[in-house]
Amino acid sequence: EDQVTQSPEALRLQEGESSSLNCSYTVSGLRGLFWYRQDPGKGPEFLFTLYSAGEEKEKERLKATLTKKESFLHITAPKPEDSATYLCAVQYSSGGSYIPTFGRGTSLIVHP
Amino acid sequence: DTGVSQDPRHKITKRGQNVTFRCDPISEHNRLYWYRQTLGQGPEFLTYFQNEAQLEKSRLLSDRFSAERPKGSFSTLEIQRTEQGDSAMYLCASARTSGATDTQYFGPGTRLTVL
Numbered sequence: 001e002d003q004v005t006q007s008p009e010a011l012r013l014q015e016g017e018s019s020s021l022n023c024s025y026t027v028s029g030l031r032g033l034f035w036y037r038q039d040p041g042k043g044p045e046f047l048f049t050l051y052s053a054g055e056e057k058e059k060e061r062l063k064a065t066l067t068k069k070e071s072f073l074h075i076t077a078p079k080p081e082d083s084a085t086y087l088c089a090v091q092y093s094s095g096g097s098y099i100p101t102f103g104r105g106t107s108l109i110v111h112p
Numbered sequence: 113d114t115g116v117s118q119d120p121r122h123k124i125t126k127r128g129q130n131v132t133f134r135c136d137p138i139s140e141h142n143r144l145y146w147y148r149q150t151l152g153q154g155p156e157f158l159t160y161f162q163n164e165a166q167l168e169k170s171r172l173l174s175d176r177f178s179a180e181r182p183k184g185s186f187s188t189l190e191i192q193r194t195e196q197g198d199s200a201m202y203l204c205a206s207a208r209t210s211g212a213t214d215t216q217y218f219g220p221g222t223r224l225t226v227l
Binding site for chain 1: 116118143145152153154155157168201203213214215216217218219220221
């Protein structure tokens with residue numbers, strides 16, 4: 001059973017059409033939840049870290065929120081350059097380990 | 113540029129050959145991680161170092177894989193007797209210890225193709 005599940009797997013939007021990506025997790029003892037952006041053939045680029053339920057962070061057209069069971073990445077008025085795969089990862093208490101568990105990502109395509 | 117760097121960016125090899133990848137982390141970061149990523153999947157943890165000590169290895173990691181981080185600076189990942197199933201993107205990330213979490217910054221990756 002996956003500990004981190006991202007949905008949808010793929011999302012197509014028109015430019016300016018706002019939407020949200022979901023990351024749900026089943027781990028306990030969450031230490032941090034991370035959002036990354038990954039362009040094809042490149043390494044993930046760090047976006048946000050969220051630590052506790054109720055926390056929100058924003059960067060340009062992106063806003064990340066966190067509850068006790070899931071996180072949302074809201075994209076407001078997206079542009080074609082926002083097209084990428086968005087990865088979610090969680091770090092949780094496991095014998096002192098800092099190893100994050102990643103979801104499979106949501107592939108976002110924004111059409112002009 | 114003070115980000116994480118990896119070399120080479122691409123490697124094509126024949127089955128059975130050995131390959132070695134290098135990662136140079138952000139200079140003030142004491143933790144270094146190696147991941148493998150295949151198409152349509154998130155990064156899969158392989159191993160990590162705190163300074164020069166290798167603290168954890170994935171149970172899924174074959175004994176053909178070995179990693180080092182001499183002097184706590186750059187790191188190398190070696191794959192011996194490569195197999196076609198080793199074809200993947202190999203990612204390195206570094207982080208600075210900060211409380212209960214550490215935010216990892218990734219390099220551009222090394223794309224390995226095993227023929």
